[in-house]
Amino acid sequence: xxxxxxxxxxxxxxxxxxxxxxxxxxxxxxxxxxxxxxxxxxxxxxxxxxxxxxxxxxxxxxxxxxxxxxxxxxxxxxxxxxxxxxxxxxxxxxxxxxxxxxxxxxxxxxxxxxxxxxxxxxxxxxxxxxxxxxxxxxxxxxxxxxxxxxxxxxxxxxxxxxxxxxxxxxxxxxxxxxxxxxxxxxxxxxxxxxxxxxxxxxxxxxxxxxxxxxxxxxx
Amino acid sequence: xxxxxxxxxxxxxxxxxxxxxxxxxxxxxxxxxxxxxxxxxxxxxxxxxxxxxxxxxxxxxxxxxxxxxxxxxxxxxxxxxxxxxxxxxxxxxxxxxxxxxxxxxxxxxxxxxxxxxxxxxxxxxxxxxxxxxxxxxxxxxxxxxxxxxxxxxxxxxxxxxxxxxxxxxxxxxxxxxxxxxxxxxxxxxxxxxxxxxxxxxxxxxxxxxxxxxxxxxxx
DNA sequence: TTAGTATGTGTATATAGTACACTATCTCAT
DNA sequence: ATGAGATAGTGTACTATATACACATACTAA
Numbered sequence: 001x002x003x004x005x006x007x008x009x010x011x012x013x014x015x016x017x018x019x020x021x022x023x024x025x026x027x028x029x030x031x032x033x034x035x036x037x038x039x040x041x042x043x044x045x046x047x048x049x050x051x052x053x054x055x056x057x058x059x060x061x062x063x064x065x066x067x068x069x070x071x072x073x074x075x076x077x078x079x080x081x082x083x084x085x086x087x088x089x090x091x092x093x094x095x096x097x098x099x100x101x102x103x104x105x106x107x108x109x110x111x112x113x114x115x116x117x118x119x120x121x122x123x124x125x126x127x128x129x130x131x132x133x134x135x136x137x138x139x140x141x142x143x144x145x146x147x148x149x150x151x152x153x154x155x156x157x158x159x160x161x162x163x164x165x166x167x168x169x170x171x172x173x174x175x176x177x178x179x180x181x182x183x184x185x186x187x188x189x190x191x192x193x194x195x196x197x198x199x200x201x202x203x204x205x206x207x208x209x210x211x212x213x214x215x216x217x218x219x
Numbered sequence: 220x221x222x223x224x225x226x227x228x229x230x231x232x233x234x235x236x237x238x239x240x241x242x243x244x245x246x247x248x249x250x251x252x253x254x255x256x257x258x259x260x261x262x263x264x265x266x267x268x269x270x271x272x273x274x275x276x277x278x279x280x281x282x283x284x285x286x287x288x289x290x291x292x293x294x295x296x297x298x299x300x301x302x303x304x305x306x307x308x309x310x311x312x313x314x315x316x317x318x319x320x321x322x323x324x325x326x327x328x329x330x331x332x333x334x335x336x337x338x339x340x341x342x343x344x345x346x347x348x349x350x351x352x353x354x355x356x357x358x359x360x361x362x363x364x365x366x367x368x369x370x371x372x373x374x375x376x377x378x379x380x381x382x383x384x385x386x387x388x389x390x391x392x393x394x395x396x397x398x399x400x401x402x403x404x405x406x407x408x409x410x411x412x413x414x415x416x417x418x419x420x421x422x423x424x425x426x427x428x429x430x431x432x433x434x435x436x437x438x
Numbered sequence: 439t440t441a442g443t444a445t446g447t448g449t450a451t452a453t454a455g456t457a458c459a460c461t462a463t464c465t466c467a468t
Numbered sequence: 469a470t471g472a473g474a475t476a477g478t479g480t481a482c483t484a485t486a487t488a489c490a491c492a493t494a495c496t497a498a
Contacts, residue, residue: 005263007224008296008307044224047305051296075294075309077227077270086266088227090294090307160476177478178456185454200474201463379444396447397487404485419443420494 006077006086010055011042011128013073013091013135014063016098017152021117022168024132025062025104026124028112033083034125040132041106041113042089055092062104062113069095069151069213071142074134081127091131093138095151119171140170147188150208158196158203159183225296225305229274230261230347232292232310232354233282235317236371240336241387243351244281244323245343247331252302253344257335259351260325261308274311281323281332288314288370288432290361293353300346310350312357314370338390359389366407369427377415377422378402 014025026038041062045054051072060066073091081089098115106113116122121132142148143166152165163179183189187209194204233244245257260281264273270291279285292310300308325332335341340351361367362385371384382398402408406428413423 005224005226006266008227045296045307047225048298050298051294051307054296072294075270075291077264077273077309079267079269088264088270088307088309090296158476175457176476177458180478182455196476197465198475199465201465201476203476377445394488395445396489399447401486416496417444418496420445420496422445 006088008045008051009042009087009089010045010051010058011040011089011091011131012055012059012062012070012094013040013131014059014094014096015118015135015139015152016096016101016115017165017168018098018115020164020168021119023098023115024118024121024135026114026116026121027062027106027110029125030109030111036111037125038116038122039125039128040091044087045090051090055090055094059094059096062106063096063101064103064105065096065100068097069093069148071138071148071213073131073138076127076131078127089126089131091135093135095139095148097152097154099154143169145186146213147186147208147210148213150211153208155211156192156195156205156207158205160203162206225307227264227270228261228306228308229264229270229277230259230308230310230350231274231278231281231289231313232259232350233278233313233315234337234354234358234371235315235320235334236384236387237317237334239383239387240338242317242334243337243340243354245333245335245340246281246325246329248344249328249330250303255330256344257341258344258347259310260332263306264309270309274309274313278311278313278315281325282315282320283322283324284315284319287316288312288367290357290367290432292350292357295346295350297346308345308350310354312354314358314367316371316373318373362388364405365432366405366427366429367432369430369432372427374430375411375414375424375426377424379422381425 016023025041027041029035029037029039041058043058045051049057055070059070071093073093075088075090077088079086104113118136121129123129124132149162149165153162159180163174163176166179167174189206190209192205192207194202196203196205235242244260246260248254248256248258260277262277264270268276274289278289290312292312294307294309296307298305323332337355340348342348343351368381368384372381378399381402382393382395385398386393408425409428411424411426413421415422415424
């Protein structure tokens with residue numbers, strides 16, 4: 001029978017592409033049970049903010065960016081996931097363009113914040129390795145039928161650049177011609193006038209038809 | 220900035236098939252802002268139970284059934300979703316076989332509990348019409364690549380019966396031959412010796428290869 | 439024996455996904 | 469001016485999956 005209620009927090013898996021790798025932001029914990037361990041950033045949800053707002057606020061505090069793709073992932077509520085306190089955590093996934101981030105900042109409660117290669121995460125605090133696994137699955141799935149990568153790209157980009165991002169996230173090589181067919185079938189892109197320097201044939205630049213999150217099929 | 224923390228509740232969309240319709244359990248509220256309105260059953264999460272446990276407990280209290288399909292759906296956390304209190308609600312979806320339920324019971328806080336046709340829901344309390352929409356989408360989606368309907372069927376059943384349930388949930392007629400092809404490709408069923416009375420050719424009975432929730436593809 | 443009723447089954451077509459290689463266009467070096 | 473180097477851009481054949489569609493079969497009951 002319920003007596004008292006758990007606390008509510010949000011945790012955010014903030015993805016970016018950097019140096020040809022899929023990376024996430026982690027913060028280093030100072031508090032007792034997890035001293036020195038890394039975890040996804042997050043914090044308690046205030047009385048006067050929705051879950052989405054709490055996630056957006058935390059993302060802004062850490063990275064200084066707004067208007068990126070942000071989606072609720074799953075809610076983790078095991079009793080012992082935080083050994084000293086009962087906290088239910090609503091996990092979110094965010095996608096940010098690394099160029100738009102000047103500096104990562106965190107509060108005094110933490111002793112560090114940095115980008116980590118998603119493929120080589122250390123053992124994380126709480127149940128955050130499970131969170132990471134869910135987040136990657138969801139990201140890969142959504143890639144197939146939405147335009148969510150717009151958050152990872154500049155306004156104008158080449159097909160090769162777009163394909164590279166897909167390859168990094170999916171963790172496998174794609175065929176150029178089949179990739180174009182798929183992207184075309186989703187009807188996400190608009191051609192522009194070509195640009196792109198380089199000691200070779202210049203590539204045409206594309207832009208997204210819309211830079212708002214747009215679901216192509218049912219979720 | 221967070222000050223205090225919202226309360227945490229679970230709400231459960233309990234589906235069944237009855238009289239050829241997809242139905243859900245609703246309870247009638249007594250408390251002030253929603254007096255007389257119907258809502259999905261649920262309640263606050265206790266300090267010593269996980270979210271899943273809270274959902275399972277509530278399902279058991281209302282219906283007396285255990286061991287059915289139960290899945291977390293989404294977490295609703297708008298500030299004003301409950302006008303008098305700040306409650307974050309983790310919504311769950313459950314599938315139960317109506318035959319296994321003797322009686323619906325609820326606590327003194329509510330003035331009624333009953334089954335409602337999912338296709339004709341009244342205006343519900345809180346944000347529960349949105350919850351209903353999400354739940355139906357998820358149910359339809361999961362139907363396509365999992366064995367979750369096992370919770371809605373007896374141990375032995377005919378293909379016609381199985382197909383009928385799919386048709387009710389999806390809200391459209393299916394072709395018998397194509398349906399069989401699809402079910403076979405999922406490799407969910409085992410043939411048994413035929414039975415089934417009736418004034419016509421008797422139908423072969425099938426059973427599920429396994430009656431645990433089993434994901435066929437990635438979620 | 440027959441009428442009635444639901445079962446059980448196969449093929450042809452359309453659509454989506456995958457495998458696969460060569461020509462075109464530019465820059466830079468000579 | 470020419471050629472080497474480098475990446476861009478493009479089409480077809482094959483496979484797998486999804487859809488449309490109709491008739492013979494096996495039982496019960498009169």
